[in-house]
Amino acid sequence: MKNLAVLLVAIFFGYSSYSQSNTNSKFDFISGEKVIFFDDFTNENLGDFPANWNTNGSGEIVNSDRFENRWLKLTKQGFFIPEVSEDFTENYTIEFDLISEKPYEGDIFSLDMYLLSGDLMNPKGGTQPGEAGFRIHPSNSSITWNNWSEAREWQGDEGFVDYTFKSGEINRFAFWFQKQRVRLYINNNKVLDLQRGLNKGYKYNIFRIDSNSDDLTPLVGNYRMAAGLPDVRSKLLTEGKLISYGIYFDVNSDKIKEESIPAIKEIASVLSENPEIKIKIIGHTDADGNEASNLKLSENRSNAVKAVLNRTFAIDNGRIETEGKGESQPLAPNNTVINKAKNRRVEFVKL
Structure with missing residues (x-):
């Protein structure tokens, strides 16, 4: 029924759609060779918002009783953007840890993750920001995704993959972008591999996390972005x-x-x-x-x-x-x- 529902929505709105089962294939992720952004929040004061990030919501750097290191706690809904000024290139990786401290029946994180082609200094809201974009939404037992662009009159592709998250655990997200290809790994499992995840003809330059709830306050840590893969x-x-x-x-x-x-x-x-x-x-x-x-x-x-x-x-x-x-x-x-x-x-x- 879930596959049918996604297909009917796609037909109604003009999207092409397909689902992809959780492959859990052999972990083959390798970080990029040139670090262009890193933040573990160790150089800033507890309670502050990190200087190298932008938001229209609210967050603070915290320690955790259960987990080592420092974390950015997303305390109010809004966007959270690491301000990366360097070129992402056509081959790059983004990695970070994500924790949901509160068990919740509906949505464990209540957030979306975007890769966008847009203006870093003037981020726009809405469900489809930028000139083109790719979005994933991790819920309790699945990950949904979709893309869009001006050239396609804001239409695009969408799908989902089964994946079960648990509250109170560190989830390591690792994205690998190669031109249009998007691969997502979580906790050393490959869960998405989309050959046409990104629409061509756009320069993607913003990765952002949108919090959709004031009640759930997830923690983000050990954020790392690197360009180019070593030969x-x-x-x-x-x-x-x-x-x-x-x-x-x-x-x-x-x-x-x-x-x-x-x-x-x-x-x-x-x-x-x-x-x-x-x-x-x-x-x-x-x-x-x-x-x-x-x-x-x-x-x-x-x-x-x-x-x-x-x-x-x-x-x-x-x-x-x-x-x-x-x-x-x-x-x-x-x-x-x-x-x-x-x-x-x-x-x-x-x-």
Whole structure:
């Protein structure tokens, strides 16, 4: 009945429509290689609204009794936009954590997520803002989506995918946009893969979250946007060096997160196909904390990546050297959260 209802709505309004079941396919998400926006809210005061975001609602930076790090709590309905001034390019990723603290029967988050072609300094409201856009709405047990554009007289495509959310848990959203293609991953599962998710002919330059309720106050954290995906083979074999931002660790730990496996797998594939190649893995940190501790942490993290390459992908340990540089070789000044994110990285150097 749900499929029929979506189809009838599509016919009535002139949309083309189809549904897509939850694939839960093998997780293959890899973060972009150039960080163009990052915010974990650590550089700002609790209770404030973050300086690098815009809203016509209300929100505040908070700590949580149950979850580490800081969070942006969406306290009043409205739009919430990270102000990214750099070009998104045609290939980029957007990642963030989302928590609903309150159980609710109707809508666990009561929000929409948009990718828009529009004016960053003059965001418009309504259900179809901008010159063109793509929207998803995550509810308790499904995700609905639709797109639109001026060129198509505000019509477009729409569909849904089954997915069950739970309140009181961290949900990691990861979008991968490649020209018109839209892929969405949640908690290491691929839940959407739309070859024509975006309408062509538009420059998409705004990602925004709209809160639709004053009662539900979800938390947003660890927001990261990066442009361009690394060509691992070319970088490592031809240029001799690859910088990876797709390998994640627990805070102040060398424990590798599960979502890092696709990035490490890409390295392993190159090494497997080129058995004569040897590499050095170099860990880097930002300048927060003690210098000696950062050096040790970077060493441990490079060794942890080596262990995954050996144990999971059978790459001979004799082909891998490791080193930690700590905070000693920054790529940017350690003066903003975005620059600190650029400095936290793992490098692979061909020997």
